[in-house]
Amino acid sequence: MTVPLRRLVRIRAGGLAALAAAFLFVVTEVAWAAVTDNMYPTYNASRPCRDDPDGGDGILSCQTDNREVYYYMDSGGTYELESPDRTIVSDMLRDDYAPTDLARHYDSSPTFSGDAETDIIYQEGSTNIGSSSDGVTWCNDAVDARRCDQQYIRIRGNGYYTPGLSCHETGHAVGLTHGQQADPKLNQTDSRLGCLQTPVSYGTGLGANNRENINGAY
Ligand SMILES: [Zn+2]
Structure with missing residues (x-):
């Protein structure tokens, strides 16, 4: 019974x-008030997250592994960010990402191995960046088919570290895509993509659509 x-x-x-x-x-x-779904994976961007070569391969593919985002800016060596670049990144994170559900923490002693690596490493340099790109984001340690434990952002020197481009690459590092990978697809320069427009102008901010997508995912 x-x-x-x-x-x-x-x-x-x-x-x-x-x-x-x-x-x-x-x-x-x-x-849900977003204009389009541009948070990886989308209907138009579903290749599995995986480890990329140094400098990436231009295929955008990963979310970060959780809402606690630890970041580091190279402060010496080949890929050092000069003081003005560091200020631009800090101010951009405060202005554009503080209003999202992502918590941002500066990690002054970054971790490059194990299963709790520093999430985003910002570099200034041009190694392996394609001639048509000003910056790139790539995954160094995929956790699974969707998430990456550590992503690198590399942006060219001499004036390319703008609020708009650093917002754009940070967006990729947390999973945001361009308009052509969004669902429904948008023109790459649609202003509703905020700083995920391609190309992006100097001071373009994150915008409501990207904020909605971040907050829906984390
Ligand atoms: Zn991009």
Whole structure:
């Protein structure tokens, strides 16, 4: 007698869970105000996240591994960011990413191995950047098909470290895509893409669509 009783209880619990899920789905739909889904993976960008070569290969593919984002800016050596560049990145994170659900932490003693690496490493340099690009973001340590433990951002020197471009590459490092990888697709220069426009102008900010997509994912 006890077996069918348990089964009945399970079905009831399952039914409630389904009802709750349906309710949450409706609430999510109402709250969703984004113009397009440009958070990887999308219908138009679904290649699995994986480790890229140094300098990346231009295929954008990963979210960061959680909402606590630790970052580091190279402060010496080949890829050092000069003081004005560091200020631009800090101000950009404060102005554009503070209003998102991502928590940002500067990591003055970065970790480059293990399973809790510093999430974003900002570099200034041009090694392996294609001639048509001003900056690139790549995954150094994929956790699974969707998330990366450590991403590198490399932007050319001599004036390329702008608020707009650093916002753009940081967007890639947390999973945001260009308009042509979004669903529905948008023109690469659609202003609703905020700093994920390609190309991006000097002071373009994150914008509401990207904020919605970040907050939906983290
Ligand atoms: Zn890009």
